[in-house]
Structures are given as C-alpha cells and as structure tokens.
Amino acid sequence: MQVVVPFAAETPKTRLRSVLSAAERSRFARAMLADVLEALARTGHDLTVVATSPLSSDDDLVGVPSTVRVEVDDRPLTDAVDARLPRRGRTGEPVAVVMADLALATPESLEGLFGPDADVVIAPGRGGGTNALVVRHPDFRADYHGASYLDHRAAANGVGASLETIDSFRLGTDIDEPADLVEVLIHGTGRSPECLRALGFELERTDGRVDTERSLDSTSADSRSR
Amino acid sequence: MQVVVPFAAETPKTRLRSVLSAAERSRFARAMLADVLEALARTGHDLTVVATSPLSSDDDLVGVPSTVRVEVDDRPLTDAVDARLPRRGRTGEPVAVVMADLALATPESLEGLFGPDADVVIAPGRGGGTNALVVRHPDFRADYHGASYLDHRAAANGVGASLETIDSFRLGTDIDEPADLVEVLIHGTGRSPECLRALGFELERTDGRVDTERSLDSTSADSRSR
Incomplete structure (x- = not known):
C-alpha cells in the first residue's frame, strides 16, 4: 500500500499559537511527523511525505526513516491528496492518507486501519475530522473541508464504495489544540x-x-x- | 461478568451547565445512561446501575432494559466502585465498571473491553480519565480522582496485576463538556x-x-x- 502523509511544513499547528511560539510549533510538528513516520515504517508500507515546502535542513529530517520519500506540493490539502488517490486508468494500488499530527499512532493502531478490505476505510478524529483514510475505490474523492468524516462517508456512499469506520482512540486523537x-x-x-x-x-x-x-x-x- | 454502571442521579453533568439547564442535563444524562445500558445488555452480562439516589420515576427508567438491577449508594464514586470489585475471600467473578456517559459505546466496542484476559483492562478517556475498567485481580483498588488512568496503571503494577489498555475512540469519548x-x-x-x-x-x-x-x-x- 502507498501511504501519503501530508505535512504543512511552513506554518504548522497554528491553533497551538497560544502556548507555543512559531519556532516551537515547527519543532513540535516535526517531532510528531517523525513519530508518525516511524510507526508507519514499522508496518512495512511505502511512505511518501507530501510537504508544502522542501524538507531540506537537518532539523526537518531528525527521526525520519531513510526510506521515506519526500514530495513537495503546495496545493491545498484536498487537492494534494486527491492527486494521489487511486483513479481509473492508473494502477489500482490502494492509497492510505495519514495525518502528520497523530502523535499517538502505533504500528498496531495503524494495522487496524490497513487491515479491513473495504473500498474506503476511515479513522475519524474529534470534531468530525478524517484523521486517516484508506482508499481502494477509483471514483472516491477527498474533501478535507469542514466535517470531512461525514462528507467522506457521503462520498463513499455516493460512488457505491463499501465503507468501514475504525474505532481507535490513538488514531482519533489529532494534536491540534x-x-x-x-x-x-x-x-x-x-x-x-x-x-x-x-x-x-x-x-x-x-x-x-x-x-x-x-x-x-x-x-x-x-x-x-x- | 458483573458490570457496574455508576450514575450520579441528582446533579449529573454539571460541566454542561453553560449549555443545558439542570432539568435538561438530567434528561440528557438519563438518555446516555439508557444508551450505555442498551449496548451493554446486548453483550449478555449482568448489569447493575449504582445510582446516588433512587431511580424511581418513569422518566428515570425510559429505555433502561428490564433486566438491569438498580442499587443506591451515595458514597463517592471511588468508594462505591471499590465496594463492588473482586476481593480475596469473595467469589472471583470479574467486575467491569463502565461510565454512564459513554454515549458512543456499542456492543462491539464493549466486547473489545471484555475480551482481553488481563487482570486489569482499562479504556482510557480524554484527559487521563478511566472510562471503562475490567478487574479480575483481588488486590486492585480503584481511584477515580485526578489522572485516574495513570493512577490505575500504577495501581495494577503495584499489586503485580497484568494490564491491558483498550484503544477505542467510542469508549474513549466521555460526554462531559x-x-x-x-x-x-x-x-x-x-x-x-x-x-x-x-x-x-x-x-x-x-x-x-x-x-x-x-x-x-x-x-x-x-x-x-x-
């Protein structure tokens, strides 16, 4: 499975600004990214970080497994993800999208995400977000605006894709506030x-x-x- | 397994007072209790609500399965729970303690709690709480003050009890705020x-x-x- 980890490299975690400076938010966001990537690496899948700007400094890559590919894509999250989902005419390999702020993710919780054979698998976050997603259906489109969990459910139903929801505290806990x-x-x-x-x-x-x-x-x- | 559901019958859900009146909080707390009990009833275990005052009116019992026993115990939560845990000299049946505000609990998520064979099984809630607990060890004591998840982990280790933590968004979501x-x-x-x-x-x-x-x-x- 291809696993995509979108990462807002330039101004991450703005909702933590009341407790962390910009430099601290950047440092903490990179620590969470490294934790997510390390947990993912232990599941044995192909990992790509899709960053809004290059991750070039040593600080950016501390703790990032060497097998991880980094691509730069400065489009909005929905567009950057959609460009990497399965499509008719492309090879049909499933694609997972895992948020970079799932600091509690473990290989076990991620295996729970990758395991089900449904066309679309969602790990919801608090407040109706989509913290992790697996897509096997060529007609499914992502939409990360607003209540994306409800929108993604509707989108799966809309294209006749089977859907499974993952019940995980670890994957459901995105670190935003x-x-x-x-x-x-x-x-x-x-x-x-x-x-x-x-x-x-x-x-x-x-x-x-x-x-x-x-x-x-x-x-x-x-x-x-x- | 004996399942205990503590319920603050008189002034439930005070942290919702900014959005619900006292009468509304009481009504909503009873709706959540009924949902929790219905999900629990479908797992086939023996259910006891331990309420701080009698649940006697019709309103109190709407949606509560008829097989549920109600006991009144006005002691603080920790004491009321501790009095019902396995003890040396009593029969060794395991006891589960499930909070009455787990409005998202399903039979499947509860089976995930009851399944593991560890001496102590904990489903943590947000902010370090203990949302659900299974106790099979006669020396384990409950303590619901403060960071009870961390305290319960330490208590299990302290008496040499094996411990398992349940990774569930549904059981991890207590409805408090x-x-x-x-x-x-x-x-x-x-x-x-x-x-x-x-x-x-x-x-x-x-x-x-x-x-x-x-x-x-x-x-x-x-x-x-x-």
Missing part, C-alpha cells in the same frame, strides 16, 4: 512527548480531566498553556 | 443524539473541528453552545 497536548504526555512514547517536556510542559493534575502546565523558566514563548 | 456534544451528534445512534436534537442542537460546520450550535427557539435554557 492546547487541550490535546495532555494526550501526548499521557499516551505518547516517542519524540513528541520528549519535545513537549523539553519545552517545559508537564501534567497538571486537577479534579476533572488532566491538563498540561508549562514551567515559566523553560522557553522563549511568553504564553502558557491553560 | 460542551465541546463533546458534537461527538454525540456525529457518532451516536440512540436516545442521546435524539435528546440533543430535541433540545435544538445541531452540527455547526466550520473550517476546523465541527462544533454544535443550538437554535434559539427550541428550549428553556438561556445559554447556547459555543
């Missing part, structure tokens, strides 16, 4: 939690859900997580 | 989404994660979801 960082510290095992800890984040225990807190003296960012 | 309601509307199938729709909630499509919005003319609550 400050409240998501706690999941990385609790469940992550790779470079992503290491990066957050290096930036001064630690678990803050309250009576409700656990959140993160950031020590004052650790970084250049002038804001703290809630 | 306004931002969680969207998951009920997207993935729920029973009384819970029906209740929210009757209260005027619908999906609000934005560019990021989808959220809920509430129509102004539908209810007595004077606040709207964000």
Whole structure:
C-alpha cells in the first residue's frame, strides 16, 4: 500500500499559537511527523511525505526513516491528496492518507486501519475530522473541508464504495489544540512527548480531566498553556 | 461478568451547565445512561446501575432494559466502585465498571473491553480519565480522582496485576463538556443524539473541528453552545 502523509511544513499547528511560539510549533510538528513516520515504517508500507515546502535542513529530517520519500506540493490539502488517490486508468494500488499530527499512532493502531478490505476505510478524529483514510475505490474523492468524516462517508456512499469506520482512540486523537497536548504526555512514547517536556510542559493534575502546565523558566514563548 | 454502571442521579453533568439547564442535563444524562445500558445488555452480562439516589420515576427508567438491577449508594464514586470489585475471600467473578456517559459505546466496542484476559483492562478517556475498567485481580483498588488512568496503571503494577489498555475512540469519548456534544451528534445512534436534537442542537460546520450550535427557539435554557 502507498501511504501519503501530508505535512504543512511552513506554518504548522497554528491553533497551538497560544502556548507555543512559531519556532516551537515547527519543532513540535516535526517531532510528531517523525513519530508518525516511524510507526508507519514499522508496518512495512511505502511512505511518501507530501510537504508544502522542501524538507531540506537537518532539523526537518531528525527521526525520519531513510526510506521515506519526500514530495513537495503546495496545493491545498484536498487537492494534494486527491492527486494521489487511486483513479481509473492508473494502477489500482490502494492509497492510505495519514495525518502528520497523530502523535499517538502505533504500528498496531495503524494495522487496524490497513487491515479491513473495504473500498474506503476511515479513522475519524474529534470534531468530525478524517484523521486517516484508506482508499481502494477509483471514483472516491477527498474533501478535507469542514466535517470531512461525514462528507467522506457521503462520498463513499455516493460512488457505491463499501465503507468501514475504525474505532481507535490513538488514531482519533489529532494534536491540534492546547487541550490535546495532555494526550501526548499521557499516551505518547516517542519524540513528541520528549519535545513537549523539553519545552517545559508537564501534567497538571486537577479534579476533572488532566491538563498540561508549562514551567515559566523553560522557553522563549511568553504564553502558557491553560 | 458483573458490570457496574455508576450514575450520579441528582446533579449529573454539571460541566454542561453553560449549555443545558439542570432539568435538561438530567434528561440528557438519563438518555446516555439508557444508551450505555442498551449496548451493554446486548453483550449478555449482568448489569447493575449504582445510582446516588433512587431511580424511581418513569422518566428515570425510559429505555433502561428490564433486566438491569438498580442499587443506591451515595458514597463517592471511588468508594462505591471499590465496594463492588473482586476481593480475596469473595467469589472471583470479574467486575467491569463502565461510565454512564459513554454515549458512543456499542456492543462491539464493549466486547473489545471484555475480551482481553488481563487482570486489569482499562479504556482510557480524554484527559487521563478511566472510562471503562475490567478487574479480575483481588488486590486492585480503584481511584477515580485526578489522572485516574495513570493512577490505575500504577495501581495494577503495584499489586503485580497484568494490564491491558483498550484503544477505542467510542469508549474513549466521555460526554462531559460542551465541546463533546458534537461527538454525540456525529457518532451516536440512540436516545442521546435524539435528546440533543430535541433540545435544538445541531452540527455547526466550520473550517476546523465541527462544533454544535443550538437554535434559539427550541428550549428553556438561556445559554447556547459555543
């Protein structure tokens, strides 16, 4: 299977701007990318990062397995993904699309995504997103705007494709907002939690859900997580 | 297996108070309880609701399978659960503890919880919670304060119990905060989404994660979801 990992190389993770500076967001996004790629590499599939700009510096590629191909495509996410999906007239190899911010992904959770034989397989994210997708049907089109999980279900039905939804906390947890960082510290095992800890984040225990807190003296960012 | 479902009957779901009145929270909490119990009933285990006060009115029991036993126990959650876990000297039947706000639970996701043969099985929730738990070890104690997932892992290790963590989006999604309601509307199938729709909630499509919005003319609550 071809696995595509789209990556916003230039201004990643803008919704973390209240707790991380631009340089820190870039560093953390690359740590998550490396974790996702390492988990994917252990599943044995062909990996392509589709980045919005070249990943050329050493920093960009720390932890990225050497077998990963990098392609630059600065089109919007939907277009960049659609250009790589199976199409009539091309070879029929299935294509998986896995988001670069699934910091909790493990080889086991990814095997759960790759396993089912349905024409379209979706791992939904919180808030109706599509965190991971496998496409085997030549007429299916991606659409990552808005409630993409519901749109992708409708699109699969619309072209008569069989559909399976994956029930995974790990694949369902995309790291987008400050409240998501706690999941990385609790469940992550790779470079992503290491990066957050290096930036001064630690678990803050309250009576409700656990959140993160950031020590004052650790970084250049002038804001703290809630 | 004995399955215990703790239920805060009197003032449930206080963290939804910005979007639901007390009466609405009570109604919605009972809809979720009924959905959880119906999914559990289809797994064929013995079900006990442990409620903080009697569930006596007809409203309390709408949709609750007739085979469910109701016990009243007004102690704090940890104590009420601990009193029902396996203990040395008692019969060794395993005990599961499933939270009453897992509105997305399905028989399949619950079978995934009941299946593994480990001494302790945990389905973590967001923010380090313990959404569902199976205990087969007589020395394990529950502790639902703070980061209970991490505490329960440590407790299992502390008594030499084998431990398995369940990777489930459905079991990992407890409905506690306004931002969680969207998951009920997207993935729920029973009384819970029906209740929210009757209260005027619908999906609000934005560019990021989808959220809920509430129509102004539908209810007595004077606040709207964000």
